[in-house]
Amino acid sequence: MKNTRKPFTILIAEDDPDDRLILKDAFEEAGVHHVIHYVEDGQELMDYLHARRKHSRPNNAPHPAIILLDLNMPRKNGQDALREIKSDPDLKRIPVIIMTTSKRVEDISLVYDLGANSYVLKPTDFTTLVMIVKGLSRYWFEIVELPH
Known part of the structure; x- marks a missing residue:
């Protein structure tokens, strides 16, 4: 199946x-040709999604098709950001994939309860990360239909 759609925006x-x-390199190695934007913590994630502060100009915060979200971040952690995203009527349809090192059953259960769409453990080797990125890209951008 060939993807003929225009590039999506991935927010990490x-x-x-x-x-x-490493994620940037893995996306390149996997041949994923979508637009990728990075934010450094949960507060900046919310600023991006609400087009505030440095993300207030339209080109600085295009609407993401998916969000890859780490759990353990400063200022606002991933769980709090996820809770805020999934309780906002304008944001709740954006698929959020948790990508973290935490194997804690409590973390996994909580984020699914909060509305996470997937929970992926960060691998310890680059080859596995590339394989995961390929799988995520194929699933989210070639197989499923995303909300607009």
Whole structure:
């Protein structure tokens, strides 16, 4: 199945600069040609989604098709950001994929209760990360229909 749709915007909320760089490299290696924007914590994520502060100009915050969200971030953690997204009528339809190192059953249960669409453990090796990125891209951008 060939994807003939226009590129989507992927919004990644990740506080660790090394993880952001590795994710960037994994998306490139996976051949994912969508627009990727990064924010550094849950507060900046919400600023992006509400087009506030440095994201107030339209080109600085295009509407994301999906959000990849880390749980453990400063200022506003991923759980609080997810809770806010899923309680906002204008944002709640955006699929949110939790991508974190936490294997805690409590974290997994809580984020699904809050409305997360998927829970993915960050792998420890780059090859597996590329495989995950390919799978996420295929599923979210080629198989399912996303809300507009």
